Amino acid sequence: MSPAPDPLSATFAALADPTRRAILTRLAQGESPVGELARPFAMSGPAVTKHLKVLERAGLISRGRAAQQRPAKLEPAALAAASAWLDAYRRFWEGKFDDLDTYLKELQHKETSDE
């Protein structure tokens, strides 16, 4: 499925869809099988499977196995990375940093090239 984007891009892209955010919200209450996730949406099962694949490739969820079901479960690590990026930039943009150069260097250090 394409040349695999950088992790941060994959995470933001996954979060850019309201259906996927709703799925994550649902999963915050506990893991859930595909059928249950599909119910609240006017959407076929395969469509939900595709959304889950996007979330999985972004590292935001993992899949399990329980009989015929493949429950989805939150994986907070990828979200933490995106949150850290956003928070750092937000604070930076809001001008709450004294030493700009040090800060930029720190960012540069954490993430290669442009991320």
Next chain:
Amino acid sequence: MSPAPDPLSATFAALADPTRRAILTRLAQGESPVGELARPFAMSGPAVTKHLKVLERAGLISRGRAAQQRPAKLEPAALAAASAWLDAYRRFWEGKFDDLDTYLKELQHKETSDE
């Protein structure tokens, strides 16, 4: 250009592209005209104009006017919204909240439906 997605979707979608994140990084150092923004990328001017439009529709930047140039400038508000969303969910997923129900209600209150 399409039925205008909800603001949070637009913001995350805008952040999902490494070129656009690099543009934002550059703009954190101060406003900049299109030509200067285009230089570091192996990319035509019109391509950069398109990226700027995406960022502008997401509310992440605004455009000005200085002679023939149309400098782009950061607008932190949209970023703050995305950052708040992510941070809330991150904390939630990491289980650092005592009263789950109260927290969910609070989230529900802040953002309609799924956002």
Next chain:
DNA sequence: TCATTATTTAACCAATAGGTTATTTAACAA
């Protein structure tokens, strides 16, 4: 007025995203 510089718009293209229905695979139960 005419030329120059910066940027946008138009027209186009290939690849990706998000959905569908029909078919296949997997796990279980009778």
Next chain:
DNA sequence: TTGTTAAATAACCTATTGGTTAAATAATGA
């Protein structure tokens, strides 16, 4: 073994994205 249930895969469709080049527009200056 046969059927049932849950999910994934395949094949397909349309719209969007991210890029291109060529032409149009806007502001300035000679």
